[in-house]
Amino acid sequence: MLFIILAALLTIVLLGIVFWPALRPAEPAATAHEHDFDLEIYKDQLRELDTDLERGVINAAQADYARAEIGRRLLAAEDAAQAEADAKRTAGNTRGPMLAAAAAFAPLAAVVIYAAVGSPGMDAQPLAGRLQERQQPMTAQTLQNLDVKELVKKAEDHLRANPDDGRGWDVLAPMYLRLGRADDARDAFERAIAMLGETAPRRSGLGQAYYMLSGGAVDVNARSEFERAVALDPNDSRSRFFLALAAAEGGNVNGALEGWKTLIADNRAAPEWKAAAQEGLRRFGGEALAMAPGSSAPQLDQETVKNVQSMSAEDRQAMIGNMIAQLDARLRDNPDDVAGWQRLIRSYSVLGKKPEAEDAVKRALEAFASDETKHGQIVEFAAALGLSSGGTTQ
Amino acid sequence: MIVELGHYALVLALALSVLQTVVPFVGARTGDTRQMAMAPNLAFAVFAAIALSFGVLTWGYVASDFSILNVWENSNSQQPLLFKFTGVWGNHEGSMMLWILILSLFGALVAFFGSNLPPSLRAMVISVQGLIATAFTGFILFTSNPFTRLSPAPLEGQDLNPILQDVGLAIHPPLLYLGYVGFSVCFAFAIAALVEGRIDAAWARWVRPWTLTAWIFLTAGIAMGSYWAYYELGWGGWWFWDPVENASFMPWLAGTALLHSALVMEKREALKVWTILLAILAFSLSLLGTFLVRSGVLTSVHAFASDPTRGVVILAILVFFIGGALILFALRSSTLSNGGLFHPISREGALLLNNLILTTAAATVFVGTLYPLAIEALTGEKISVGAPYFDATFAPLMIPLLLAVPFGPLLAWKRGDLFGAAQRLYVFAGIAILAGLVTLYLATGAPVLAAIGVTIGFWLIVGAFAEVWQKSGLPKAGVRTAMARLSGLPRSVWGTAFAHAGLGVITLGIVSVSAFQEEHVLRMAPGDTTDLSGFSVLFEGMEPRQGPNYTENVATFQVSRDGKQIATINPAKRIYTARRMPTTEAGIHTRGFSQIYIALGDPVEGSNQIVVRLWWKPDVTLIWFGPILMVIGGLFSLSDRRLRIGAPVPSARRRQVLAAAE
Incomplete structure (x- = not known):
């Protein structure tokens, strides 16, 4: 509304300026005739000639030539001016209809064209405003979250009645992520994968859930999910971002920067992960190359970090232990899952439980005893982690 | 909302431009004083609307509002503030916005300073300006809208083209556009004169300040662009005969010719038709420049984005204005009366010679620029017309002009006297000497050409002040009389002297650099030393640095002479x-008028060496000091009181004043 008022005001002011001379009564006395303007120039040329002569810039003969010539022009203009004055063109014969049409044309044309090309309802979004929005959870973001919470509640009601609706879990899982409910998100992603099969977005979503659960670090679980997602779709932006983050956390800062840069340069990549990659670049690029002026604190998933940080250390530990136990149990029932075994082995080894890790390697090798390729994969994987493969390869 | 208000203002500007075209035109043709009186206000209103729109776009850049597509594509929140400002015109859409901003500014200036113009002429000029504004504002809105929105706004923008992240961008395009678009005023005056059917000495004087203004800005803009290319591109060259450079040079040549022929028209009412044609040509060549740069026909730093529709639309605008103007010219020019007669040896004759050479030169550049394009369009074959063509055609054309320049101001109007004839002999003498030296060069290979060039340069500088010297009466008149006379000289005389001397200074710089520059390309490892024209240059090493939105590897070179340390030069490679x-980023150290120029090449693989290019460029800065002198000369001329004649007093008192003047 304010926009319409201001636009109208602008139109009125400018039209006012334009039509002001037409609205004033004409003052014929003040208007000189066309040829008077010429006379002014020639008279000035004559005056100039005199001063030039006085100064000795030109000699008398040259001055005479010039004076004669200017005099001829002056006379011609004089005659023309006289003729003009005699003709007495009628001044100020205002053409009312024409002016009215002109006055109507401008705003009409402007409105029609603007309606075709403009986006009248759209607000400006300066950077300062956008940053403020992100830093004030009490305002816009809270409102957005309220909407999401509403949707989540509906979806939950629906799934309570129909727990086998894979699509429902698929829709709900990213919402949990957004609300920072990491454990619900993990559960929902796992159900969706179990019911609908694995896709890159589901795997990487699950990875993000693990990332949030670990308190903002790309742990083994998260990492293996991201790797799985990239295997499914090498262009999955989220996974590419987190794998680079994992590299950075693992000390391979250059690799991480490279990963983010290629992500940013990739046209197909999702904008929000490009933005996250920018943040990552700023954070790690700044550290690696010493003080980037104006570099701000990392802004990665603030709510997640907050959420997980609010857990006690024991809770977190218990939760991780619980997850591993679940994975272990699942692999006992369904051992044909290389990625699962790798995740389990890595989890144990990261937690420093070497005997458990080696036990897992052994069980995996037993499970793949008849499958050369998968057997080899596990052996290589174990070797990379510095684990013994239980004498099978020695 | 503020963004959309800017967008609306631009649309409103288009609607008002249509009124600016129609209302004053109808008023002038029917003698309706009210409609004619609306002309200045229309020009003001269009300027206000476009300025508001441009201001909003600038705000979008400064506030990093990435909900504007154009801002997101060409800016980044990490950019230094200056480049957020200059980024506005560092892209296709924004530069077109700058174009129409300047166009409407000139329209407003004509309206503001136009009170000494006959109302119908002023109305016509403003109307033609309005037509140009309509075409280009429409072009912007419908093919290159800078206010296209993007929602949701991305977090970070894509940054400005790094080559453009330089102070040069703050200065070069605005100056160049002030020049280009300034000629639109001359063009509008020419069209108005043709439509009105009256072209006289007074017309020439009214146009002169606008031609001068445009010429001053164009001179400064081209020189600035040349220096920018010199230090930013790292090739050590100051002029590449690149089509884009030529595009700005052609209007300059035509504009310079116009400046001189308008002088003849003002004083003698001669060369009228020719002057009108030049006014049309100067702006047509400016439009052609805009077309070449904006249509994407040429691929260069300047072709920010290539989009075939845009090219076609600009071509249509080009054809409309140039074609229309030339048709009008063909229809009307025969009705113009002939002006005063003159002898070949006279001021008019000299100025005519100047015009002939300048327009031939412009035609030469035109052919060299467009011929490759035409060949490519017809046969698909890519050929390149480079420096050799221009060296072989443009340079020989310039030599007689440069030799003749000092004579011009010394010759009398209408017919030169014996003195003038004697001067003609000097010209022949000069040609003879020249021919002799050329023969000598061909025979022995001595650097005679350089000697000739330097001679011409000094001849221009000294000759430029010959008129001033002559008029001061020195040494016969005492110093006091001389000083009095000098201070009484019209400022335009000083303007001529400075501008011509500037030409000489440029010539000296060009000759000196072409003949005596030293260039080395070599691999250097940290600790290596090399000799360059008597200087010893030590490569100390490289170190990484972090800029606001780039990282760079900076090399350090120590320059010394006879064991004494003179300067530290830091060229860099940035990402x-x-x-x-x-x-x-070239590293440059200036000594007097000369410069040491170091640019880094690629590192040599498998070693700690890097390819380094070093130049010793003697007197190179003269190339850019010359244009500064020319601009100073132009400003002197512009301040001449002749150009500030007031409006006539109302007709009732006309006769009295006339009587008093006589």
Whole structure:
């Protein structure tokens, strides 16, 4: 509304300026005739000639030539001016209809064209405003979250009645992520994968859930999910971002920067992960190359970090232990899952439980005893982690 | 909302431009004083609307409002503030916005300073300006809208082209556009004169300040662009005969010719038709420049984005204005009366010679620029017309002009006297000497050409002040009389002297650099030393540095002479993070008028060496000091009181005043 008022005001002011001379009564006395303007120039040329002569810039003969010539022009203009004055063109014969049409044309044309090309309802979004929005959870973001919470509640009601609706879990899982409910998100992603099969977005979503659960670090679980997602779709932006983050956390800062840069340069990549990659670049690029002026604190998933940080250390530990136990149990029932075994082995080894890790390697090798390729994969994987493969390869 | 208000203002500007075209035109043709009186206000209103719109776009850049597509594509929140400002015109849409901003500014200036113009002429001029504004504002809105929105706004923008992240961008395009678009005023005056059917000495005087203004800005803009290319591109050259450079040079040549022929028209009412044609040509060549640069026909730093529709639309605008103007010219020029007669040896004759050579030169550049394009369009074959063509055609054309320049101001109007004839002999003498030296060069290979060039340069500088010297009466008149006379000289005389001397200074710089520059390309490892024209240059090493939106590897060179340390030069190779684009930053040390110029090449693989290019460029800065002198000369001329004649007093008192003047 304010926009319409201001636009109208602008139109009125400018039209006012334009039509002001037409609205004033004409003052014929003040208007000189066309040829008077010429006379002014020639008279000035004559005056100039005199001063030039006085100064000795030109000699008398040259001055005479010039004076004669200017005099001829002056006379011609004089005659023309006289003729003009005699003709007495009628001044100020205002053409009312024409002016009215002109006055109507401008705003009409402007409105029609603007309606075709403009986006009248759209607000400006300066950077300062956008940053403020992100830093004030009490305002816009809270409102957005309220909407999401509403949707989540509906979806939950629906799934309570129909727990086998894979699509429902698929829709709900990213919402949990957004609300920072990491454990619900993990559960929902796992159900969706179990019911609908694995896709890159589901795997990487699950990875993000693990990332949030670990308190903002790309742990083994998260990492293996991201790797799985990239295997499914090498262009999955989220996974590419987190794998680079994992590299950075693992000390391979250059690799991480490279990963983010290629992500940013990739046209197909999702904008929000490009933005996250920018943040990552700023954070790690700044550290690696010493003080980037104006570099701000990392802004990665603030709510997640907050959420997980609010857990006690024991809770977190218990939760991780619980997850591993679940994975272990699942692999006992369904051992044909290389990625699962790798995740389990890595989890144990990261937690420093070497005997458990080696036990897992052994069980995996037993499970793949008849499958050369998968057997080899596990052996290589174990070797990379510095684990013994239980004498099978020695 | 503020963004949309700017967008609306631009649309309103288009609607008002249509009124600016129609209302004053109808008023002038029917003698309706009210409609004619609306002309200045229309020009003001259009300027206000476009300025508001441009201001909003600038705000979008400064506030990093990435909900504007154009801002997101060409800016980044990490950019230094200056480049957020200059980024506004560092892209196709924004530069067109700058174009129409300046166009409407000139329209408003004509309206503001136009009170000494006959109302119908002023109305016509403003109307033609309005037509140009309509065409280009429409072009912007419908093919290159800078206010296209993007929602939701991305977090970070894509950054400005790194080559453009330089102070040069703050200065070069605005100056150049002030020049280009300034000629639109001359064009409008020419069209108005043709439509009105009256072209006289007074017309020439009214146009003169606008031609001068445009010429001053264009001169400064081209020189600035040349220096920018010199230090930013890292090739050590100051002029590449690149089509884009030529595009700005052609209007300059035509504009310079116009400046001189308008002088003849003002004083003698001669060369009228020719002057009108030049006014049309100067702006047509400016439009052609805009077309070449904006249509994407040429691929260069300047072709920010290539889009075939845009090219076609600009071509249509070009054809409309140039074609229309020339048709009008063909229809009307025969009705113009002939002006005063003159002898070949006279001021008019000299100025005519100037015009002939300048327009031939412009035609030469025109052919060299467009011929490759035409060949490519017809046969698909890519040929390149480079420096050899221009060296072989443009340079020989310039030599007689440069030799003749000092004579011009000394010759009398209408017919030169014996003195003039004697001067003609000097010209022949000069040609003879020249021919002799050329023969000598061909025979022995001595650097005679350089000697000739330097001679011409000094001849221009000394000759430029010959008129001033002559008029001061020195040494016969005492110093006091001389000083009095000098201070009484019209400022335009000083303007001529400075501008011509500037030409000489440029010639000296060009000759000196072409003949005596030293260039080395070599591999250097840290600790290596090399000799360059008597200087000893030590490569100390490289170190990484972090800029606001780039990272760079800076090399340190110590320059010394006879064991004494003189300067530290730091060329660098940068990588701009957002676009992953490398650039080369040349390191330059200025000594007097000369410069040491160092640019880094690529590192040599498998070693700690790097390719380094070093130049010793003697007197190179003269190339840019010359244009500064020319601009100063132009400003002197512009301040001449002749150009500030007031409006006539109302007709009732006309006769009295006339009587008093006589």
